[in-house]
Structures are given as C-alpha cells and as structure tokens.
Amino acid sequence: MTTIEQQPLAKPGELRNPNNGHTLTDHEVAAYNRYTEELNRTRYPDEREFLMDQRHRYFVSCGEPI
Numbered sequence: 001m002t003t004i005e006q007q008p009l010a011k012p013g014e015l016r017n018p019n020n021g022h023t024l025t026d027h028e029v030a031a032y033n034r035y036t037e038e039l040n041r042t043r044y045p046d047e048r049e050f051l052m053d054q055r056h057r058y059f060v061s062c063g064e065p066i
Helices: 026-041 045-061
Strands: none
Touching: 026 045
C-alpha cells in the first residue's frame, strides 16, 4: 500500500497571500486547516486533488475585496 504524505497544519501568522500580501487571520487559518484535516483523512486521489484545489482557491481569496 502506498503511503500518502500528510499535509502539516498551518499556524496563525505563517500564511500570507502572495497576491495581495494579506496575512491570514486566526479564523482564516482555522478554516484553511479544516481543508487540510479533511485532505489528510481521505485516501482517494481524486478527492485529495479536489480538496487541494479548494484549499488553494480559499487561500488566494483571503484578503480580496468582496
């Protein structure tokens, strides 16, 4: 069986959106980490890819005007 690499959880203050320089707030980091926790739980490659895409979309949307 193939070992799937576990993604580390982010710590508050360590994630900065490269598109706008916004440092994610504690609440934004918590939401980002929920994607990571779900990603670490699943073993299905298609689902992992989907969750990584969704996590990235969330990350780059942080700090953008609504």
